[in-house]
Amino acid sequence: QVQLVQSGAEVKKPGASVKVSCRASGYTFSSYYMYWVRQAPGQGLEWMGRINPRDGSTNTAQNFQGRVTMTRDTSTTTLYMELSSLRSEDTAVYYCARYFSASGALDYWGQGTLVTVSS
Amino acid sequence: DIQMTQSPSSLSASVGGSVTITCRASQSIRSYLNWYQQKPGKAPKLLIYAASILQSGVPSRFNGSGFGTDFTLTISSLHAEDFAAYYCQQSHTTPLFTFGPGTKVEIK
Numbered sequence: 001q002v003q004l005v006q007s008g009a010e011v012k013k014p015g016a017s018v019k020v021s022c023r024a025s026g027y028t029f030s031s032y033y034m035y036w037v038r039q040a041p042g043q044g045l046e047w048m049g050r051i052n053p054r055d056g057s058t059n060t061a062q063n064f065q066g067r068v069t070m071t072r073d074t075s076t077t078t079l080y081m082e083l084s085s086l087r088s089e090d091t092a093v094y095y096c097a098r099y100f101s102a103s104g105a106l107d108y109w110g111q112g113t114l115v116t117v118s119s
Numbered sequence: 120d121i122q123m124t125q126s127p128s129s130l131s132a133s134v135g136g137s138v139t140i141t142c143r144a145s146q147s148i149r150s151y152l153n154w155y156q157q158k159p160g161k162a163p164k165l166l167i168y169a170a171s172i173l174q175s176g177v178p179s180r181f182n183g184s185g186f187g188t189d190f191t192l193t194i195s196s197l198h199a200e201d202f203a204a205y206y207c208q209q210s211h212t213t214p215l216f217t218f219g220p221g222t223k224v225e226i227k
Contacts, residue, residue, distance in 0.1 A: 035216070045155075045163065045206055047216040059214040095162055104169060104210040105153040109162035 002026040004096055004110035011116045017084040020113045022096030029077040030054040033099040035106055036070065036081045038092040050099065051079060086117045121145050121209055125219035131227040137195040140222045142207035147187045151211035154183055154192050157221075158203045166205075167192065194224070202226050 007021040022034065036048040049060040051070040058070045069082040079096055094113045097106035122145040132138045142152065150170040155163035165174045167183035170190055180201075182193045194201055207219040 033214075037216075037218075044220045045208070045218040047218070050214050061215065097162075103153075103165075103172070103174075104151055104213065105165050105174075105208070106155075106163075107165050107174065109164070112162050 002098065002108045004098065004108055006094075006096060006110040006113045009114040009116070011118065012086050014087055014117055014119055016086050016117075017082055018086060018115050019080055019082040020094050020096075020115070022079040022081070022110050024053075024077045024079065024098070027098075029074065033101075034070075034072075034079045035097045035099050036068075037095045037097055037106070039095070039112075040089070040092040043092075048081070048094075053077075053079065083115075086115075088117050091115065091117045120215070121148060121212055121217050123207055123209055123217050123219040125205075125207060125222050127222060128220065129223040129225060131225045132197055133227045134197055134199055136197050136227075137193065138197065138224055140192045140205055140207075140224075142185075142190040142192070142219050144188045144190075144209055144211075148209045148211035150186050151209055151213075152183075152185065152190045153208045153210060154181075155206045155208065156201075156203045157206065163206060197224075199226075 003025045005023045010018050030053045033050050035050045051058045053072045071080045096110040098108040100107040124143045126141045152170045154167040157163040171183045180195045205222045209217050
C-alpha cells in the first residue's frame with residue numbers, strides 16, 4: 001500500500017533552515033509528482049511547490065521562491081523539502097502529498113511534520 | 120491567480136442530518152475542483168475529485184457537484200466521523216494549486 005512517512009518535528013531559530021523528509025513506498029516512485037503543502041496553526045492549506053521525482057525538476061509557489069529547495073533521492077525513494085531564512089510565520093505543519101494526474105488531486109498524504117520557529 | 124472562497128466558514132449539524140458547503144472560484148476552473156476532509160491533528164484526505172467523482176473508499180453519502188465557478192459538497196445522513204474541516208482545491212492551474220479557506224462542520 002502507498003505510504004508517505006515524514007520526518008519528525010523540528011524546532012528552529014529564526015534565520016535557520018529546516019529540511020523535512022518524506023519517504024515514499026508502495027508505488028512506482030518516479031511516476032508521480034510530489035507536492036509540498038503547509039498548514040499554519042488553526043489555518044488553511046497552502047501549496048508550496050512540487051517535484052518530479054523522475055528528473056528532479058521543480059515548480060515553486062511564488063510566496064516561497066528563493067527560500068524553498070525540493071530534492072529527491074531515487075535510491076531511497078525519499079523526497080526532501082528545505083526551507084531557509086525561517087521566521088516565526090513559518091511555524092506550521094508541513095505535508096508531502098502525492099499527485100495523481102488522472103484525478104488532478106493529491107491522493108495520498110504524509111502524516112505531517114511540525115516545524116516550530118522560535119527564538 | 121485564481122482565488123477560492125468557501126461558505127459558510129463553519130456550521131453546526133446533527134448526526135443524521137445533511138449539510139451543503141459551497142466553494143466558489145474567482146474564474147472558471149471547469150471541473151478541476153477537488154474536496155478534502157481533515158480531522159484534527161490528521162492529514163487531509165481526498166474525498167472527491169473532478170468536482171463530482173468519489174475517491175475510492177469514500178462513502179456515497181458524500182456528493183460533489185458544480186462546474187465553472189460554483190461548486191457544492193453535500194454530506195447526507197451525517198455520521199459522527201464526518202465532523203471535520205472540509206477544503207476545496209482547484210487544479211485548473213496545475214502545478215499551481217489553490218485551496219479554499221475551509222469549512223468546519225461541528226456537531227449541534
